[in-house]
Amino acid sequence: MSDEITTTVDTPEQAEFRAEVQAFLAANAELRKPVSRWTTLTHTDAASAQAWFDRTRAWQRTRFDHRMAGLTYPVELGGRGGTAWHERIFNEEAVRYDVSSGFVSATIAMLGPTLMKHATPDQQAHYVPRLLSGEYAFCQLFSEPGAGSDLAGLACRAVRDGDEFVVTGQKVWNSAAQFCDWGMLLVRTDPEAPKHRGITFILVDMASPGIEVRPLVQANGASEFNEVFLHEVRVPVANVIGEIDGGWVPARTVLSNEAAFIGGGSTAAGSKSANLIELARIHGRTGDPVVRQELADAVIRERIIGAMGERIMAAVRRREVPPIDPAALKLFACESRVRTGNLAVAIAGPAGLVGGDEVANWVQTEVVGRYTISIGGGTNEVQKNNLAERALGLPREPRNDHEIPWRDVPRN
Template sequence: MDFRDSPAEATFRADVRSFLQEHAPKDYVHAYSQNVDDEVLLRNNRDWQRTLYQHGWAALTWPREYGGRGQGPIEQIVWNHELARAGLGESLFVVGIGMAGPTIIAHGTDAQRERFLDPMLRGDEVWCQLFSEPGAGSDLAGLSCRAVRDGDDWVITGQKTWCSGAHYGDWGILLTRTDPSVPKHNGITFFLVDMKTPGIEVRPLRQMTGGEHFNDVFFNEARIPDAHRLGPEGGGWAVAKTTLMHERMAIGGIELMSFRWEDFVAHANAHRERIDGVLRDEIGRLYTSVKTLELLNARMITKLGRGEMPAAEASVMKLAMARIVSQGGEVGLRLLGPDAMQKDGTWQDVFLMAPSFHIAGGTDEIQKNQAAERVLGLPREVQPDRNVPFDQIARS
């Protein structure tokens, strides 16, 4: 494992730092900040995205012909680190640029690439992901939101849930069931949907933080033109796999840990009087976990540098990151003592958001299954319904 930047990585890192020093906004608003007005968040993130666009930094790994920088995953990781270091973490554009864009590049028609990619890069259109349903999350291929062909349109009926940012999303990536008579992976079709379409109702879900970042989305005979189908009818699962692969890269990273280690250290130093033997022990444990995550990250970068694809590393890193966020939230609150009872504050937010890290983008148990199969070589999970027509699978 190599902990140092290669000469090329060091040069790239220096370029990124000098760009950020000159252009990074001083008042950046994180996508999931609490108590921030949606309008303020949208304007703030849009302005930053436009700056990135104007200077050619809007999408590092997209091919140059579509407005990207044509760079690889190592540069993306270095870029993400430097953004986090500069306090520019989560952006509203992660679903668009990190997931929808690469999927449209891989599976879209020329007309779709022409229509959607540039507004995404410019920050003109925000995207959301409409995959999960009340009955389909870990088993995403078990989704049942229906799309029925009617002339040049598709008529969509069903419910999606947990959709981050759908209340300010302009466009969504949507998975539907178009053929229930074939096994579940074969009857899925992928669409790009205008969120202003009549028949779409977005209902925000209130979180225990008090914020409303996630939504139920109801489709009541909403019509989508066939021109907005991405990939072949019934071939949506292969298209979705492209999105999910990019999602894993976009959310497994150490830089999205929800707090920076140096901020935690500053917080601990500011409350030294509360650090007894037990808390000292827990801080030591947290430090060990953070350092282990950094080592995992270095291992992943080393693999990428050798041209190998990391297999289970992203799953193990996501698992480790979720644990660290939970640990950090708990210790962060204990350092506050009775002040933790106040509603607002960074460590209250870290604590209250921590459970979502164990679920979003694949639950802890699913990551463990991946690690069991790919690292330990245990037998694959049994999937009794894999070859059964969807409409013959027993469902509650």
């Protein structure tokens, strides 16, 4: 079967592609320099965050220009028309090089399948090549101060005026919005309809008059996300993806792919279990039977997440329904991340929490960051609700706001 995910020996076709990837990387990328295993990727000043974003976006452009981006997307949309193994081989080879598509790869993972499923052919022809090349970098403008877990309760209002919608409202927690030139925006177009049925999914040019992006500064000094204010922003009706008032459908496609990306990507930054083992060596804890048991568990979890992620992403790239609900992967990866942070502290003890060296810095980053993926892309509780209803077929949570007009739903 030409679409196998895991093969030990390349077929002639795969070997030919691998050689092409090797030649592309050798000509366009630098080999990864040996860096400390304790390095953490946090940009605490705006200039270095911007430089990193620009660098990752430029790499995506280089891939696109050499027909190495969107490997599973149709050729006529700028992709390569390949299958899951093309992605696998590319990733296997690229891992030795100092390259990343950073945030742009997250939006390709979220928005790409959504455009392929819900956009018109004209919209696909315009947006997909620009998405794959990084020419358009999209942020996600979903959450609002009063609509996070209850996303369908969102209040950002869009009123139709001829061929345009006029949008006024506020979004929050929008990752990388300060660097992006486009946004995937959810707006309320029919306040009289029940909350899930009056939402529209629309693409907005972030340079439009009336948009203000305010970075939020975190405790560590970084600004990974933003508040976005929209005041009478004019957006062409032609930018609607899917049906007007039917935006909940493409929004769910984005959210499902986001869960898959976050869950599958949680091991992409490198092996945390390898660091935990080294940490145990440094602190003389490798003989402790409880620590040994936890280390083995960390290794096993990492392997499980990798295998689940590969199976889900292979299906997503084939534009098929994943064999595992992405919510299950995200939940498992989130709980694993929390256990990794806790284990790092259990091994390093107070020295890990108060020390100023790079090893202690890694421990502190793991501890402080252990809950981020448990919230972004839908909290663990929301994923559990999704799994209960979608995968296990359990009764839905009792709700009293699904059939009444959105404007009558109490809000704070």
